[in-house]
Amino acid sequence: MDNVVSYPVNRARSNGSVEFQELIELIIERRHQPEDRYEIAAILESMGWNDTRANLAFGVEDVFELAEELWEAIRQRVVYTPFTLPDRLVGLKLALDIFKSFLRGLIFALPMAISVFAMLTLRFSLWSYEKLSIEFATCIAVGTILSFLTVGGFTQAIARRGFFYLFQNYYNMARRITFFFIRYGIVACVIISVLLYFVNLVFNIYPQKMFMIIVLYYFFLSCIWLSVTVMYMLRKELVFTALIVAGIGLVYLMFVILNIPIVLSQLIAVTLVSITGMGLALYYFRKAEQREERGIAPQMTRLSIMIYAIMPYFIYGLLYFAFLYTDRVISWSTDHPWDFDQQYMPYFIWFRGPYELGLDFALLVLMIPLGISEVIVNNLMRDLEISQKSFLGFDYAKMNRLYRAAYVKMLAVSTATAIISAIIVYNAVLYFNVKYLVYAGKPLLPNDTAWFVFVISLIAYAILSIGLMNAVIMFSFSQPGFVNRALAPAFAANVLIGFLLTRWVDYSWGVYGLLIGSVLFTVLTTLSMIKMLGRLDYYLYSAS
Numbered sequence: 001m002d003n004v005v006s007y008p009v010n011r012a013r014s015n016g017s018v019e020f021q022e023l024i025e026l027i028i029e030r031r032h033q034p035e036d037r038y039e040i041a042a043i044l045e046s047m048g049w050n051d052t053r054a055n056l057a058f059g060v061e062d063v064f065e066l067a068e069e070l071w072e073a074i075r076q077r078v079v080y081t082p083f084t085l086p087d088r089l090v091g092l093k094l095a096l097d098i099f100k101s102f103l104r105g106l107i108f109a110l111p112m113a114i115s116v117f118a119m120l121t122l123r124f125s126l127w128s129y130e131k132l133s134i135e136f137a138t139c140i141a142v143g144t145i146l147s148f149l150t151v152g153g154f155t156q157a158i159a160r161r162g163f164f165y166l167f168q169n170y171y172n173m174a175r176r177i178t179f180f181f182i183r184y185g186i187v188a189c190v191i192i193s194v195l196l197y198f199v200n201l202v203f204n205i206y207p208q209k210m211f212m213i214i215v216l217y218y219f220f221l222s223c224i225w226l227s228v229t230v231m232y233m234l235r236k237e238l239v240f241t242a243l244i245v246a247g248i249g250l251v252y253l254m255f256v257i258l259n260i261p262i263v264l265s266q267l268i269a270v271t272l273v274s275i276t277g278m279g280l281a282l283y284y285f286r287k288a289e290q291r292e293e294r295g296i297a298p299q300m301t302r303l304s305i306m307i308y309a310i311m312p313y314f315i316y317g318l319l320y321f322a323f324l325y326t327d328r329v330i331s332w333s334t335d336h337p338w339d340f341d342q343q344y345m346p347y348f349i350w351f352r353g354p355y356e357l358g359l360d361f362a363l364l365v366l367m368i369p370l371g372i373s374e375v376i377v378n379n380l381m382r383d384l385e386i387s388q389k390s391f392l393g394f395d396y397a398k399m400n401r402l403y404r405a406a407y408v409k410m411l412a413v414s415t416a417t418a419i420i421s422a423i424i425v426y427n428a429v430l431y432f433n434v435k436y437l438v439y440a441g442k443p444l445l446p447n448d449t450a451w452f453v454f455v456i457s458l459i460a461y462a463i464l465s466i467g468l469m470n471a472v473i474m475f476s477f478s479q480p481g482f483v484n485r486a487l488a489p490a491f492a493a494n495v496l497i498g499f500l501l502t503r504w505v506d507y508s509w510g511v512y513g514l515l516i517g518s519v520l521f522t523v524l525t526t527l528s529m530i531k532m533l534g535r536l537d538y539y540l541y542s543a544s
Contacts, residue, residue: 019057024073034074041067111228111244112363118248124255126247126269127217129262136263138332138351139210143217145329148321150192151222154185155229156317157310162233175285176300178233182226182278189222205348213263220270227277234284240277247273312480319484323491323517327498331355331510334502355508357445358453361429362461368421369414369465376410377472384540396537404533411526414469418462426458449508460515467522470529477539479532486524490517 027034027043034040044054044063051062060066115125123130127140158181165174193215200211231240247269254265301309332349384403433444445451471483498513532539 017058020069020073024070027070028074034071037064037067037071040070040074044070111241113367114241114244114248116360116364122248122252124248124251124262124266126244126251126273127221127266129266132262134351134353135210136213137353138347138349139206139213140217141328141332141351141356142349143214144221145325146192146214146218147189147221147225148325149318150189150218151185151225152317152321153314154181154188154317155225156313157181158226158229159233160310160313161306162230166233171285171288173300174233175282175289177306178230178285179282182230185222185226189219193219213267216267217270220267220274223274224270224277227274227281230281230284231277234281234288236280236284239280243273243277243280312484313475316480316484316487319487319491323487323494323521326491326494327510327514328355328359330495330498330502330513331507334507334510352507354445354447354450355453355510358450358455358511359457361444362425362454362457364428365418365421365425365458365461366465368424369417369462369469372414372417373465373469373472376414376469377476380406380410380473381476400534400536403536404530407529407533410469411466414466418465421465422458422462426455429454453508453511456511456515460511460518463515463522464518467518467525470522470525473529474525474532477532478542479539482528482532483525486521486528489524490521493517493520 026047027040030043030047031039034043041064044067049063049066054060054063054066058066058069060069115128118125119128119130127144129136132140158178161177161181162174165171165177196215197211200206200208205211206214228240231237250269250272251262251265254260254268255262260268329349332352332355380403383406429444445454467486471486474480474482494513494517496513497516498510501509501512
């Protein structure tokens with residue numbers, strides 16, 4: 001047998017040959033994206049290549065040298081293969097897309113605006129009433145806060161996992177996972193209700209009649225919040241808004257026309273709205289499933305893995321609503337001998353009307369920023385899809401710098417929107433304060449305490465809206481850890497500052513806890529955004 005002569009490889013000859021290109025195709029057929037040269041060597045050997053054959057065919061010393069050449073050629077293919085870029089939206093299409101995004105964000109806050117409007121005109125809404133006694137107002141407020149704290153984590157879990165399956169058109173799986181969390185949310189409400197019953201029985205926190213009203217509002221409002229999440233996920237926000245309007249109309253029918261007591265009217269309406277909301281959620285899912293392509297149905301994720309995946313989002317839901325309501329709880333549990341709004345504290349938590357009124361009207365400041373945030377996030381994610389295919393792999397640093405600069409502009413737009421929104425809401429309340437005095441014989445905000453809380457919370461919510469924009473962007477990158485690491489210290493600051501100021505100064509100063517917490521949350525999320533965009537390539541990869 002003649003000896004085989006080895007000679008230095010001519011890369012230009014071997015790489016350009018038809019045989020070499022055919023071999024690349026065969027390798028890619030076996031493994032679309034080989035990990036490294038050693039995997040290619042293993043594939044070659046499995047195809048019958050040895051050192052002698054490699055030398056004869058391409059003039060290389062052995063299979064490993066051939067694998068090295070193939071690896072370099074495949075890497076060049078990956079880097080330089082042209083992509084088909086998505087079409088950029090321009091002109092009317094861009095304007096319509098922006099308007100739809102803004103409207104989607106705005107519609108999310110529409111039920112809140114309708115409730116405020118109902119209070120101004122009818123003097124009651126689905127779960128509030130202007131002339132309600134402080135005892136009943138306390139029951140409704142405590143039930144509402146408990147409902148948000150209980151199901152806040154479940155709503156985030158539903159949204160996260162539900163959207164995950166909806167984006168893949170797995171409507172059946174989306175329905176199953178959604179109602180899985182809804183069932184557990186309702187079970188949690190029942191368990192907490194039983195525990196609260198025994199705690200109240202032992203410590204006598206509230207009279208039995210008040211406690212039963214708290215539990216009824218708590219349970220049915222929890223069901224409403226769960227159904228709201230499903231409506232939002234299925235893009236049926238207007239349906240839920242119509243449910244709120246119908247519920248208020250039902251309260252009007254029973255309370256004004258049939259003279260049924262307001263609390264009973266509201267409980268009946270809330271019950272019917274919650275049941276209808278759940279029924280509609282199931283109906284829309286079943287309807288969506290009819291569009292699902294038939295094939296191999298995906299398996300439900302193992303419970304342990306699913307819990308691990310959604311736990312950061314669950315924690316966010318719990319922390320977020322705890323942050324929003326902690327100043328109320330702290331203020332309403334403050335007992336001062338010089339407090340002229342209430343001379344004594346008959347129960348552990350006692351509703352303070354002026355404080356609540358100030359917060360409720362200030363919440364309106366979030367409507368416009370929520371719409372703008374939706375536009376900003378949609379545009380960012382659409383541009384990122386294009387940019388990933390526009391930049392070469394070696395240009396990641398350039399892309400990172402580009403989007404960090406773009407974020408500064410987003411931050412400026414969000415800040416300007418928050419300021420403008422705050423000015424609009426302040427002047428609107430100032431104007432309607434006088435009009436309401438003529439219409440109802442008293443102003444919207446009845447005293448200096450209400451005005452004080454309104455102004456400070458207006459600033460707090462305006463600042464918070466910027467932090468929420470940051471949070472939505474980080475959620476889009478599947479980075480809830482950044483958000484929670486900002487929200488936890490913000491919540492702690494809210495509790496500490498609010499508690500100290502309410503005990504040292506006045507119960508209304510609890511709103512400063514909300515303000516400082518909002519500032520801290522926004523600052524920390526902004527720093528996290530800058531850090532994340534500095535390594536945008538990594539976080540894009542991890543999110544994918």
